[in-house]
Amino acid sequence: MISIINPEQLSTRRQTEKGTARQEKIVKEILAEVKKGGDSALIRYTQTFDGANLQELQVSAEEFDEAYQQVPQSLIDALRQAAQRIRCYHERQKSQSWMVTETEGTVLGQLIRPLTRVGIYVPGGRAAYPSSVLMNAIPAVVAGVEEIVMVTPPGPDNRIYASTLVAAREAGVHQVFKVGGAQAVGALAYGTESIPKVDKVVGPGNIYVAMAKRLVYGQVDIDMVAGPSEIVVVADESANPVYVAADLLSQAEHDSMASAVLLTPSPALAEAVAMELKKQCDRLLRKEIATESIQNYGAICLTGDLEEAVETANRLAPEHLELMVKDPWKWMGRVKNAGALFLGPDSPEPVGDYVAGPNHVLPTNGTARFFSPLGVDDFIKKTSLIAYSHEALCRDAESIITLAEAEGLTAHAESIRVRFKKGEENE
Amino acid sequence: MISIINPEQLSTRRQTEKGTARQEKIVKEILAEVKKGGDSALIRYTQTFDGANLQELQVSAEEFDEAYQQVPQSLIDALRQAAQRIRCYHERQKSQSWMVTETEGTVLGQLIRPLTRVGIYVPGGRAAYPSSVLMNAIPAVVAGVEEIVMVTPPGPDNRIYASTLVAAREAGVHQVFKVGGAQAVGALAYGTESIPKVDKVVGPGNIYVAMAKRLVYGQVDIDMVAGPSEIVVVADESANPVYVAADLLSQAEHDSMASAVLLTPSPALAEAVAMELKKQCDRLLRKEIATESIQNYGAICLTGDLEEAVETANRLAPEHLELMVKDPWKWMGRVKNAGALFLGPDSPEPVGDYVAGPNHVLPTNGTARFFSPLGVDDFIKKTSLIAYSHEALCRDAESIITLAEAEGLTAHAESIRVRFKKGEENE
Known part of the structure; x- marks a missing residue:
């Protein structure tokens, strides 16, 4: 399933999908139609692309009530616990406006104010990801954004996933609209009769959504373009191979483009993890995806020492980096490039995906060299003050x-x- | 020269140059050639586009010494004073890494680290803008960036403006290379034999530079795309029309696409400023540019009251906003969207361009709704910490x-x- 390689054999970048000229033409046309036609264009596209027949784009109070009936109480509780912890962490990210006075009477400063309106894109598709709703919306709520609007494509039954609606309500989203694709991005950028024009669009989506975001950039702000998920585990002989393999697989199951890499100076651990991967993979619901991703982008890489392992991790600049070594705090300072850093055996990456508090929207594909996790700073703007x-x-x-x-x-x-x-x- | 209009007649957005498909093809070709050919491609393009015949891309220690000989001491002193004040202001923007511990022993945090390497693009052309060198480089220095590389096209005499070199040295730039255009952006994104690959490229440039930056985005980070300069002055009957007109012209002279707008509830002030504009314009070196910009994008706009003036300013979200009113502090809180805010009669916009300390790289064309001034935060990255x-x-x-x-x-x-x-x- 996986072979053990040298650091030099690791490739640091995967191709990202840029979209074709034909797709760009389609997206441009959709954006122009939405700008011109407003809600009626949105309803038309939602019929065409999602097979839904809408009278009303906005999700009603009754639909929210129904969603709370449908979602198991255990999931509602888990979402509430997650939301509370995410809020708590992000509260600490808030910066204050500041001023400084000089003896001549001059005042200089920096005003920090929330964006007025923000749009959050939530993908539809086969599964609901309520945790992503929390992670995208809560930093905006904490920043103090006045109006948070969510867009997400309905199914052919005209409905949105119940867990998505519950997460939206728990996070503090103000309005939810049943529209997805490039047309939803256009609606947020230009405004329509029912959807307000926003200052920034965030959230993941397919290639049409990504292209639309790129095309409206400047008209509104957008977040970084997220790529497939990644994990790098740096481990020494003290690490439990069962944990290491499980954590690698937790990213590999995301999609067949995901990347899971172990960097270790211990040949014994390398061998043990290789065996564990095979064993654990068989138990997974998403076995095919995980296997494909491990085969394409997975690696167990034997380094000369721990120092080389950490250096290699810096070169990869992974989205998630776990340090499963004897004294992880000693190595923390050596880590230069990572979206999120997990220290020790009790910090598996999924902790960070759900309840720890830090954001799970993180820079991918080597961009942790210069990009940061989504956070409160993404929903504020600064004004310099000179008096x-x-x-x-x-x-x-x-x-x-x-x-x-x-x-x-x-x-x-x-x-x-x-x-x-x-x-x-x-x- | 200028007529007095209503707020409704103001247009809030100017077209920005996006570049043609032909230009994009050229830029893509240049980027590919630089990736493949490295320094030799750079030297070839610099011959073709700048008419310079280089043996060596890097500016030598002797060239720096010569630059200090050529620049008048008064200008060196002014640059030093400006650099010191810019450093001082930006020092206050620095955020610290933080951690929080929980009773169960968990540690959560956010690590803030500088980018490793940054590239600064400085345009060539008819005039040198040493103040821009300070404004782009100093935030990177304050952030703690290890290596700051500057690129700028040489003249046909193989040289860089002396004042640009002095500003680079005073700001703390580590290396300067004689290369401009898309090829310089490619060199920074991919690295060549002599130019190191960076994490982020900042600084203004022509359409080829802007396109190249857009195309390498993701490979490296880039700064926002700056548009033509703008000023909005909100003034009441207490304002001195001589000052108001002078401040409007200070932006109008930048280029014929620049925008200068007065918003006032006072018809007397509106009339007086219209007359002053005409009078002062005649005295300017860049009279033609200023006249053209005032005619195309200038406006004196009569509002019902001061409140409407400030609301209109928020709608315009200008790069620079001056409040020349009786009690500017009272109105500060009403301002939602502005790159930089100047309070009172003694804060003309050029103070902010040069020596006040805040950055003069500011969001333009209505993007102050969601973008911020260039600052230390643009040269750091964050890593979430979960233990x-x-x-x-x-x-x-x-x-x-x-x-x-x-x-x-x-x-x-x-x-x-x-x-x-x-x-x-x-x-």
């Missing part, structure tokens, strides 16, 4: 004029000079 | 398993279960 005093302007006038004139910008210089001119011209 | 204890895993196991199974992810559930299994399988 100069006349004394401070006096102090700095010469420098400003020198710099402006060196750059050939005489009107910049003039705007300073007029403030020091005496006489009728100025009063 | 669960066995007790905490016990506490949360049921919720995790419930959620994972509700999402059909049984391997996720298994990774928790294996940690509670007894017997030979596990030891």
Whole structure:
């Protein structure tokens, strides 16, 4: 199932789907139609693509009530516990506006304010992922966003997954609309009769959704483009191969493009994990997907020492990095690039997917080199504040004029000079 | 030159240049050639596009020394003063890594680390803008970026503007390379023999540079796409029309696409500013550009009251917003969307361009609704930290398993279960 390789044999990047020119043409057409036709275009596309026959795009209060009836209480409780912990963690991410005063009377500062309106895309498809609803919506709620709008495609029965609706309500989403695909992204970017125009669109989707987001970028902000899931486990001989294999498989089951890599200096652990992978894989519901992903993008990689293992992890810059080594805290400082870092044997990656509190929307495909987990900062904007005093302007006038004139910008210089001119011209 | 209009007549968005399919083909070809050919491709393109004949891409220590000889001491002093103030402001933007411990022994946190390498694009062209070098590089220096690389096209004399080099040195740039255009962006994204591969590319450029940045996005991070400059002045009858006109012109002179808008409830001020604009414009070096920009995108807009003026400013979400009103602090809280906010008569916008300290790289074209000024946060990345204890895993196991199974992810559930299994399988 898996062979043991050297660090040099690891490839660091997978191809990401960019979409074809034909798909782009379709998406552009959909966006233009939504801009022009509003709700009626949305209803038409939802009929065509989702087979749903809608009178009303917005999910009603009754539908929410029904959803709560349908979802088992144990799942509602679990979602509530998760929501509470996610809120708690993200509360700590909040930054405050700040100011600083100078002796000349100048005040400088940075104002931090929430975005006004945010749209969250939630994919439809074969399964519901209520945890993703929590992870995308709660940072926006904590940031103080006034209006959080969710869009998600209905099934042919005109309905949304009950667990998706419960998660939306628990997270604090204000309105949910039954529309998906590029048309949903267009609705959020331009606004329609029933869907308000937002400032930012977040959430994963298929290639049409991703393309639509890229095309409306600038009109609204978007989140990073998420790729297939990844896990790297750095482990030494102290690690339990059963745990390591289980954690690798937990990512491999996501999809056949997912990547699960073990980096270890221990040949014994490498062998044991290889055997465990085979054994545990047979027990999985998603056995085919996990097997394919392990075969295509999985690897057990033998390194010279732990240092090389950590260095290799930095080169991979994985979405999830587990350190299952004797003293993980000692190695934490060596980790440069990872979306989320899991320390020790009791921190399997799924803890972070659901209830630990940190966000599970993380940079993939090596982008942890420069991207960060989704968080409160993604739902705020900053404004610089400058309130100069006349004394401070006096102090700095010469420098400003020198710099402006060196750059050939005489009107910049003039705007300073007029403030020091005496006489009728100025009063 | 300018007519007085109503808020409804204001258009909130200007077209931004997206580039043609032909230009995109050229840029893609250049990127591919740079990826393949490295330095030799860069030298070839620099010959073709810039007319420069380079042996060596990197600016030498001697060239830096010469630059300091050529630049007037007054300009060096002004750049130093500006650099010091910009550093001081940005130091306050730094966030710290944080951790929180729970009674069960769990540690959660967020690690904040600087990007490893950053590339700064500095345009060539008719004039040097050393202040932009400071504004792009200093936040990276303050963030703690290990290696800051600057690229800028040389003139046909194989040289870079002396003031650009002085600003680079004063800001703390580590290496400067003589290459511009799409080829420079490619070099930063892929790395060549002499130019290191970076994690992020920032800085303004022409349409080819902007397209190249868009195409390498994901491979590296990029900054927002900056549009033409904008200023909105909200003023009441207390404002000095000479100041207002001078500040409007200070943005209008940037380029013919720049936008300068006065919003005021005072007809007297509106009239006076219209007259002043005409008068002051005649004195400017860049009179033609300023006139064209005022005619195309300038406006004096009469509002019902100050409240409507501020509301209109929020709708425009301008790059720069000046509040020249009797009590600007009272109105600050009403401002929702602005890149930088200037309070009172002694805070003309050029103060913020050069020496106040806040960054002059700001969101344009209505994007202050969701984008922020360039800052230290643009040069860091975050990693979530999860270190669960066995007790905490016990506490949360049921919720995790419930959620994972509700999402059909049984391997996720298994990774928790294996940690509670007894017997030979596990030891």
